[in-house]
Amino acid sequence: MNTNGNTYTVIYSTVLVILVAAILAFVAMSLQDKQNENIKIETITKVLSAAAQSDEALTIDETTDVLAMYAEKITDAFNVDGLGNVKEHLNTGKGNVRDIKVPSTADLKKQNDILKKIADTKDEASKAALLESLDLPVFVFDINGRTVTVIPCYGAGLWGPIWGYIALAEDGKTIVGAIFDHKGETPGLGAKIAEAPFYTSFQGKAFGSGEKVFAVEKGKHEDDPTCVDAISGATITSQALGRGINLWATYYQPYLMTMQADEEVPADSQDETNPETTQTVEE
Amino acid sequence: MKDINFKEVLLKPIFKGNPVTVLVLGICSSLAVTVQLKGAFVMALSVIVVTGLSSFVVSIIRNSIPNRIRIIVQLVVVALMVILVDQFLKAYSYSISKTLSVYVGLIITNCIVMGRIEAYALGNKPIPSLLDGLANGAGYGLILIVLAFFRELLGSGTLFGYRIIPQSFYDAGYMDNGLVILPPMALILLGLIVWIQRSIQKDLQEK
Numbered sequence: 001m002n003t004n005g006n007t008y009t010v011i012y013s014t015v016l017v018i019l020v021a022a023i024l025a026f027v028a029m030s031l032q033d034k035q036n037e038n039i040k041i042e043t044i045t046k047v048l049s050a051a052a053q054s055d056e057a058l059t060i061d062e063t064t065d066v067l068a069m070y071a072e073k074i075t076d077a078f079n080v081d082g083l084g085n086v087k088e089h090l091n092t093g094k095g096n097v098r099d100i101k102v103p104s105t106a107d108l109k110k111q112n113d114i115l116k117k118i119a120d121t122k123d124e125a126s127k128a129a130l131l132e133s134l135d136l137p138v139f140v141f142d143i144n145g146r147t148v149t150v151i152p153c154y155g156a157g158l159w160g161p162i163w164g165y166i167a168l169a170e171d172g173k174t175i176v177g178a179i180f181d182h183k184g185e186t187p188g189l190g191a192k193i194a195e196a197p198f199y200t201s202f203q204g205k206a207f208g209s210g211e212k213v214f215a216v217e218k219g220k221h222e223d224d225p226t227c228v229d230a231i232s233g234a235t236i237t238s239q240a241l242g243r244g245i246n247l248w249a250t251y252y253q254p255y256l257m258t259m260q261a262d263e264e265v266p267a268d269s270q271d272e273t274n275p276e277t278t279q280t281v282e283e
Numbered sequence: 284m285k286d287i288n289f290k291e292v293l294l295k296p297i298f299k300g301n302p303v304t305v306l307v308l309g310i311c312s313s314l315a316v317t318v319q320l321k322g323a324f325v326m327a328l329s330v331i332v333v334t335g336l337s338s339f340v341v342s343i344i345r346n347s348i349p350n351r352i353r354i355i356v357q358l359v360v361v362a363l364m365v366i367l368v369d370q371f372l373k374a375y376s377y378s379i380s381k382t383l384s385v386y387v388g389l390i391i392t393n394c395i396v397m398g399r400i401e402a403y404a405l406g407n408k409p410i411p412s413l414l415d416g417l418a419n420g421a422g423y424g425l426i427l428i429v430l431a432f433f434r435e436l437l438g439s440g441t442l443f444g445y446r447i448i449p450q451s452f453y454d455a456g457y458m459d460n461g462l463v464i465l466p467p468m469a470l471i472l473l474g475l476i477v478w479i480q481r482s483i484q485k486d487l488q489e490k
């Protein structure tokens with residue numbers, strides 16, 4: 001048979017490519033569940049790690065059973081809209097750790113698109129409708145008696161999406177922990193957002209109010225609690241992270257305000273510090 | 284039919300014709316994934332699987348491949364194997380697949396795979412080709428593991444993540460060598476291995 005003719009070559013390559021595509025599609029489909037499970041566990045680890053930074057005695061490493069620990073420490077998880085109203089609750093795995101529900105990065109991206117649309121919309125009526133359509137996730141943990149609230153953030157880095165989880169103290173302002181991840185930032189430069197000491201520099205900082213809730217900018221920022229130092233050599237990633245946190249934190253404000261309001265009611269909060277005094281201590 | 288010396292096929296790529304130190308192929312990934320033994324070990328296994336299976340498959344279809352699109356067909360077969368390995372790692376060894384990141388995908392461009400297909404699998408029967416692929420993968424893997432052993436021991440004081448250098452050494456002033464973690468030192472270490480091999484095997488020395 002002439003294996004060098006044009007017809008043979010075209011048919012050969014077509015059959016080969018279709019065959020390979022079929023094999024890959026089959027394998028990808030059959031391994032999908034397992035891979036998604038791994039990604040879910042990774043997200044749970046991130047959320048838990050952010051909360052766990054509030055307590056130095058709590059460490060999470062490869063040997064930790066994150067699912068069990070998450071189910072033990074979490075008190076509630078739910079979505080809020082841009083007006084501060086609590087919407088549906090997410091499964092926290094109290095019954096069965098396999099049922100834990102956390103938003104995927106695709107879910108975060110969807111919310112991020114809505115947030116960007118809101119920021120661009122001038123018309124009040126459609127803005128309000130969009131704010132109501134938001135499903136921003138909130139995770140509430142009980143870490144050794146302290147209530148720690150974890151909220152996500154998302155943004156577009158230099159090469160791909162970057163996202164993270166920020167843990168807030170009882171006042172809904174002070175940051176007690178933060179952790180970030182990325183799809184493919186440059187190793188050694190932008191990828192440093194996922195490493196200490198960058199994420200530990202968020203501890204003790206706080207969300208501000210108004211236009212600038214939070215920023216990542218060059219410099220030391222010892223007097224400015226709403227700003228952390230950027231990573232040198234990774235300006236675009238740092239700025240994107242700052243913008244992402246700022247955007248997300250802005251639309252979490254209505255909910256975080258209700259947390260602050262709750263706290264001012266001195267019902268069962270003798271040992272909790274007043275937001276004003278926390279601020280003074282920080283400064 | 285020519286006789287094939289199976290012992291030669293299996294053993295030559297491990298030492299005498301090692302793809303990394305003698306043919307100097309696959310250098311990029313051997314510098315990148317040898318910071319820790321665990322990653323190097325999984326990378327070595329992945330490459331062994333890919334070189335073995337793709338040589339085997341190409342050898343089966345070798346007589347039907349149109350000569351003009353030979354390289355493309357080989358590349359499709361190699362890419363198929365690499366993506367399969369990547370998918371399995373993502374499903375069953377997620378944390379390692381994250382450490383190896385793009386380097387699993389980059390096995391496609393590892394010259395050893397294509398080199399063995401062109402040089403051996405296209406002209407030999409499937410079983411010898413499979414063995415040749417596996418052996419070349421193993422030769423690459425051996426260098427990877429030797430490099431990773433020294434880099435992890437000297438750079439982090441651990442092996443497979445377990446602490447080897449006792450805390451008392453650190454208390455006495457010993458420090459991990461940060462340079463060993465970086466790729467340049469891996470290249471120097473690799474050079475040392477080549478040096479040692481050439482001083483044992485005199486016929487490799489150029490006059």
